[in-house]
Amino acid sequence: MNNFLTRLEIQGFKSFASKTQLALHARVVGIVGPNGSGKSNIIDAIRWVLGERGAKQLRGDVLSNLMFAGTPTKQAASIARVSLTFNNKERLLPIDSEEVTLTRRIDRSGTTKFLLNDVEVRLKDVVHMLARARMGTRGLTIIGQGQSDVFVRIGPRERREMIEEIIGLKEYRLKKQTAERRLERSKQNMQLVQAQLKELIPHLRLLRSQRRKWEKRDELERQLKELAVRYFATRYHALQGTLRDAEAALRDGEHRKKDMEQRVSDVERQVRAMQQKTGKRDDLQVMHGQLRTLQEEQLNVQQALARAEARLEFRSGERKTSVADAGQLIQLMQSFVHEATQTLESTSDALRNVVVRWLKKFKAAYDQEYKIETTLPRTNEVQTLQKQLERIVREIAKAQTEEDALLSKREKGNQEFRKFIEALEQEKNNVRTIERDMQTHVLTSERTKFKIQEIDGKWRSLGFSSNELRRAQPDRSAVPEDEAEKTEHTIERLRVDVIAAGEIDAVLIEEAKETEERYTFLEGELQDLEKASQDLHRVIHTLDERIHKDFKKYFDLVNREFNTYFRLMFRGGKARLRLIQKQQFTKDETVDGEQEEIVGAEPKIEQESIAGIDIQLSLPRKKMTNIDMLSGGEKTLVSLAALFALIAVSPPPFLVLDEIDAALDEVNAQRFAELIKEFSHKTQFIIVTHNRVTMEVIDTLYGITMGNEGVSRVLSMKLEEAERVAG
Structure with missing residues (x-):
């Protein structure tokens, strides 16, 4: 080895x-x-x-x-x-x-x-x-100097521990002690946690009661907001759409109005140009003036012709009849001329026709008178006057022609002018229509803004912000119009209920949250500690079983070997180790403050019931069983017998x-x-x-x-x- x-x-x-x-x-x-x-x-x-x-x-x-x-x-x-x-x-x-x-x-x-x-x-x-x-x-x-009788001198518990160390149970005993210490700490921690929970629970109940009120308020607020979104937000967004449409229509009307006004301006400009192009009304007035001048000149010629005829009548008696006929013709012509002149003032067309008819009808008479006058003395004046009259007639005809042309042009211009005027009036009507539409859109916009402000005010009266209203998504299940009044009553009732629930204290909310978290943590700690305690109990139970099983197995062997080596050392006699078990009902003896009882050589070993080990012996040729009465040498021999018994059963790797x-x-x-x-x-x-x-x-x-x-x-x-x- x-x-x-x-x-x-x-x-x-x-x-x-x-x-x-x-x-x-x-x-x-x-x-x-x-x-x-x-x-x-x-x-x-x-x-x-x-x-x-x-x-x-x-x-x-x-x-x-x-x-x-x-x-x-x-x-x-x-x-x-x-x-x-x-x-x-x-x-x-x-x-x-x-x-x-x-x-x-x-x-x-x-x-x-x-x-x-x-x-x-x-x-x-x-x-x-x-x-x-x-x-x-x-x-x-290690058995030190002066400790040769240590197995006899020590107490039952230390004796048990010595045996456990030699037979290899100390490892389990240490593990058990560690588990027991951890279990004790767990118990202490459990007591501490339980005390903290006990102190925490009343305050937590109060906070939970308050929290339930807040949760009820939260639920009311949720219902209120949900209904408010269905009612106000839906209407708000609908009105916003109406407002956008009205403002868009207003902007469109502005653009159309500007376009119409531009078109009116263009038409007015065209009308002014037309007025300049077709001539002014003064042209006809000038023409009428010229006709009046010609008429006055005709009158003067007629008067001169009359005077000439008078002189002609006076100087040519013998031609009196012919002259008279000519004079009648002249008077008749003058009468027609005078009539034509008057008629010209009322209508130029009649004047022209009269002159033309007169010229055709009386041309022969005129020619005859002319011949007579040429044959008569002093007819030159009459001829001159006749020429002037012809010239005047021609000028009157020319003036009439020009007047006709001007009248035709004027009529055409008037027709075009009337068309432009009608177009201008239509454009102005369009502008007025657009202005009326714009006014309608303005009124719609103002009414919509007022309704939006009204909704915003009602929304804010519920404790919500305007930003929330703008951000709120309209509910597709909008409140029907016929339920609007009922819905507003419901909203008002919920608002009153929210107010009645009281304001939420942010500090208390945080305290409730922290207290709840603390309670949850402590509950978790307690559960962990309880589980750890259960696990440790199982570990201790398992170790106890292992210690009990191995100790029982080795104890019987050690007891037998102890008697063998005792007899070898003392050349006879007998010895055995006795187990001292813990009892809760006996107070005869104690080991380390624990109740114990002396049991027989073959005790029933209960798990973790062994308090210690006692020595029972009988020396050869002596009636002494009390180990305290042994001499120093005898105590050493007993200890050596126990030592070699342990070595025989479970040899340690070394001994000092x-x-x-x-x-x-x-x-x-x-x-x-x-x-x-x-x-x-x-x-x-x-x-x-x-x-x-x-x-x-x-x-x-x-x-x-x-x-x-x-x-x-x-x-x-x-x-x-x-x-x-x-x-």
Whole structure:
């Protein structure tokens, strides 16, 4: 079997000032030396590196005294360091490495560090790791100087713990203790959470009551807003559409009006141009003036003709008849001329016709008169006047022709003018129509704006903003017009209900939210803690079952072996271990303040019912069963019997024994040495001894000496040398 311990290094620890190394390759390693040389300091170093925290267990006042204190010739150590190396090929330690070095160091400030293969770890990690390998500092793994009878001296509970450590139950016990501590913390936390919930619930009820009112208000507001959107927002958007249409129509009317006004302006401009083109009314007035001038001139000619005729009548008597006829003709002509002149004033057409008819009808008479006058003396004047008259007639005819042309042109212009005037009037009518339409659109727009403002006011009176109204999407299920009044009544009722529900306090809302969140959190915490407690109860129950099962199995074996080794040590007699069970109804004895009862050799072991272990024995040739009456040597033998019984049932990887054979006589020392030799095949031993019999079974001996400097030194030696050093 491989040696579990392979090397021990000590530096600055107690009397080992310098770095000291012990090779632990043998199955039985012995340490010898005179008293005070520092042998037990090696045992203390092993105990310390394995996690011992009690200064008393390390034979000191405080842990900082573990460092080399210094001598007049040797400086004090600033740190103490101990390393223990294990062969882990069989993976006794839960580390994936064939060699594991556990190091512990402490400085002057008292700061302690644990290193596992040079990686810092916690003490808790070290304790659990060693428990997996069935090692510890308070059990039978290390039996210090003066503790050879430890199994007898300790109480029932410690005795049970020693056995549990050797048989490998300490790992489960530690897990159970951890679970129990966590369970206790969970219970405390549960109580704390429950207290917080108890304090929180009344306030939460009040806030919830207030919140229900707010929720009712929220529901009322929701209904109010939903109905308001159906009613007001739908109408608002419809009116907005109407307003947009009216404004668009108004803008369109403005454009059309401008177009019509431009067309009216164009027509008026064309009318003015037409007036200039067809001539002014003054042209006819000028023509009438010219006709009047001709008429006046005709009158003058007629008067002159009359005077000439008178003279002609006076001077040509013999031609009186002919002249008279001619005079009649002239008078008749003058009469027609006068009539034509008057008629000309009323109608130029009649004048023209008269003149033409007269010229045709009386041309022969005129020619005759002319012949007479030419034959008569002084007819030149008449001829001249006749020519003037002809000229006037021609001019009158010409004037009439021009007047006809002007009248025709005027009539044509008047017709075109009337068309333009009619078109102008039509355009003006169109403008007036557009203006009337625009006025209608303006009125529609104003009425719509008023309705929009009215709706906006009603909307805002409900506590909503105008922006919300503008953003609100119109509901397709709009309120019919015949239900408008009923809907407004409903809206008003909801508004009153909202007001009656009271204003929502934002601070209280936030407080309610935070309180609810706090309550939910605490409820969750409580549920988690309850679940954790249940899980921990299950873990503890499982561990209890495992501890109970394994303890029961090993206890019976240990009890049998204990009796065997007791009889070997005492050469007879008998001994057994008795279980002390917890009872809730007995007050006869207590262990650590718990009620307990002594039971028989084959008790019914209930889960987690074992309070401790007692020893019942009978020495050969003696009637003594009380272990307190045993001598020191007898107590040592009983303890050794228990130790070897445990090794036989569940051999630990190593044991450290510090002078536990000191109280043995030679015969028992021989038995002790033989048993060490026998069990060294299962367990590695580190033994501090002065006994030569024990030295004989040791494979490797180290001698410890201390010089004048007060520093321990380690020497490898043979048996003879060891005897001299020990002696």
